Amino acid sequence: xxxxxxxxxxxxxxxxxxxxxxxxxxxxxxxxxxxxxxxxxxxxxxxxxxxxxxxxxxxxxxxxxxxxxxxxxxxxxxxxxxxxxxxxxxxxxxxxxxxxxxxxxxxxxxxxxxxxxxxxxxxxxxxxxxxxxxxxxxxxxxxxxxxxxxxxxxxxxxxxxxxxxxxxxxxxxxxxxxxxxxxxxxxxxxxxxxxxxxxxxxxxxxxxxxxxxxxxxxxxxxxxxxxxxxxxxxxxxxxxxxxxxxxxxxxxxxxx
Amino acid sequence: xxxxxxxxxxxxxxxxxxxxxxxxxxxxxxxxxxxxxxxxxxxxxxxxxxxxxxxxxxxxxxxxxxxxxxxxxxxxxxxxxxxxxxxxxxxxxxxxxxxxxxxxxxxxxxxxxxxxxxxxxxxxxxxxxxxxxxxxxxxxxxxxxxxxxxxxxxxxxxxxxxxxxxxxxxxxxxxxxxxxxxxxxxxxxxxxxxxxxxxxxxxxxxxxxx
Numbered sequence: 001x002x003x004x005x006x007x008x009x010x011x012x013x014x015x016x017x018x019x020x021x022x023x024x025x026x027x028x029x030x031x032x033x034x035x036x037x038x039x040x041x042x043x044x045x046x047x048x049x050x051x052x053x054x055x056x057x058x059x060x061x062x063x064x065x066x067x068x069x070x071x072x073x074x075x076x077x078x079x080x081x082x083x084x085x086x087x088x089x090x091x092x093x094x095x096x097x098x099x100x101x102x103x104x105x106x107x108x109x110x111x112x113x114x115x116x117x118x119x120x121x122x123x124x125x126x127x128x129x130x131x132x133x134x135x136x137x138x139x140x141x142x143x144x145x146x147x148x149x150x151x152x153x154x155x156x157x158x159x160x161x162x163x164x165x166x167x168x169x170x171x172x173x174x175x176x177x178x179x180x181x182x183x184x185x186x187x188x189x190x191x192x193x194x195x196x197x198x199x200x201x202x203x204x205x206x207x208x209x210x211x212x213x214x215x216x217x218x219x220x221x222x223x224x225x226x227x228x229x230x231x232x233x234x235x236x237x238x239x240x241x242x243x244x245x246x247x248x249x250x251x252x253x254x255x256x
Numbered sequence: 257x258x259x260x261x262x263x264x265x266x267x268x269x270x271x272x273x274x275x276x277x278x279x280x281x282x283x284x285x286x287x288x289x290x291x292x293x294x295x296x297x298x299x300x301x302x303x304x305x306x307x308x309x310x311x312x313x314x315x316x317x318x319x320x321x322x323x324x325x326x327x328x329x330x331x332x333x334x335x336x337x338x339x340x341x342x343x344x345x346x347x348x349x350x351x352x353x354x355x356x357x358x359x360x361x362x363x364x365x366x367x368x369x370x371x372x373x374x375x376x377x378x379x380x381x382x383x384x385x386x387x388x389x390x391x392x393x394x395x396x397x398x399x400x401x402x403x404x405x406x407x408x409x410x411x412x413x414x415x416x417x418x419x420x421x422x423x424x425x426x427x428x429x430x431x432x433x434x435x436x437x438x439x440x441x442x443x444x445x446x447x448x449x450x451x452x453x454x455x456x457x458x459x460x461x462x463x464x465x466x
Contacts, residue, residue, distance in 0.1 A: 035353075088417050131347060151280070190437050197301070197437065201328075
């Protein structure tokens, strides 16, 4: 029973106005957005960021199933902060055996909520900008932006092997389950998983040797051909203009 | 354990990014073109391992395997972990771009510590040493990464001490799981394909000679 190959590193598919924008431009925008918002303070910048991010998500037609897991993950972290920061804030001003006072706890709570808002804005903004770029295109775009060639090549190979290894791990897990394996917290489970990982590595190493040999046979000289030659079009300029204006406004708000 | 975006302070983020850049440069220098597929395989394995969950009471933890990566890759663990975390941030939105430096540094330093402390035992002829190296690497790498992650959080402000402590204590179960899985995986490699333990270390031999 092989079934359809499961592609796990799939980008969110278009078409959408965001998908049409040059990947390099999207990466740069995502970087600027992340840096400016992750280091922002106060409520205005994160709130503006969240609105802009939500707008981009709608433009990119991001499906909910792509957004939900990452929002859950970031909010789990934020929830822990909401629980712990108020107590820490209260303790900071008083001796630990005194009852925490309400004002500093409230202050801490607001602080934690601010961090949470910031985190949500960054994660939501990253999704439409970079999760819409196909991973191989991402490798090429990063290379054009000046990332070291070995690193981008590593990225492209990793994308490829991840699909292969994932399929293999699913196959192996299915095989052990067919033999009545049930994951529990015991030595047997952990040993089985260890063997599974070992087997995965052995097969993958062999595969990497074969792939390298095959590539050398075909005269691989360290570059991959690119199938989609991109030309900068009008949409790119419009997007770049909006992005620059937005980030300039964020900066102005901060310096004010 | 990734730290989330928007939490750490700017100096902590910048320090993490700079340290990671240094580690990645050292790692890439030691890699030849022929090593790229092998390192990519490890990077993928690290990535795929995060899909494998082990039940711990009502919760479940996923495998991390950075100790194993350290033993098999040495300095090349830096670029390999950077790529795996980048893909995780880009495709799934776990972690993020600004914390990429800090997250890579915490994970890769755990891996590298295992490499320097345990590579002798991991490539030993004696099965008991290989098994111990695996167990120590599995637990040690998680411990080092956990401590560094908690430190990054604590360095970002007094108000994060509570979360840092919670995060670190959450690593205890993961340490035990990683110790046993890494030991079993290393023993498997030792029995089935002992040369992988040595040829893989060769990637880093290149690194140490610049």
